[in-house]
Amino acid sequence: MPKPEKHVFICLNQRPSGHPKGSCTERGAQDLLMEFGRLIEAREAWGRVAITKTGCLGPCELGPTVLVYPDGVMYVEVKAGDVAEIFDKHLLGGCPVERLMAPAEIW
Numbered sequence: 209m210p211k212p213e214k215h216v217f218i219c220l221n222q223r224p225s226g227h228p229k230g231s232c233t234e235r236g237a238q239d240l241l242m243e244f245g246r247l248i249e250a251r252e253a254w255g256r257v258a259i260t261k262t263g264c265l266g267p268c269e270l271g272p273t274v275l276v277y278p279d280g281v282m283y284v285e286v287k288a289g290d291v292a293e294i295f296d297k298h299l300l301g302g303c304p305v306e307r308l309m310a311p312a313e314i315w
């Protein structure tokens with residue numbers, strides 16, 4: 209397996225219904241996972257981009273959260289419709305999407 213250029217961690221933590229913190233899965237993170245996977249296929253980015261499901265990344269109230277390494281960029285409140293922009297501009301183009309980045313006090 210080649211070392212990926214970008215490794216994307218998607219929080220798929222799930223808490224019981226009604227939990228005060230909620231969770232990224234409750235906020236639609238599964239859709240992000242599907243969209244990142246679809247774009248790896250569509251952009252033929254196998255080996256360049258890796259995706260891993262994770263537990264809680266911290267800022268649950270701003271979920272769904274996505275973390276990109278080796279850059280150490282965290283995205284918050286990501287929607288499925290944002291994934292193509294992250295994929296094309298950041299993962300393939302090297303320019304993080306500032307409008308979706310976690311506030312400085314978070315990360």
Ligand code: FES
Nearest residue numbers: 219232264265268
């Ligand atoms: S549940 Fe996703 S960041 Fe905490």
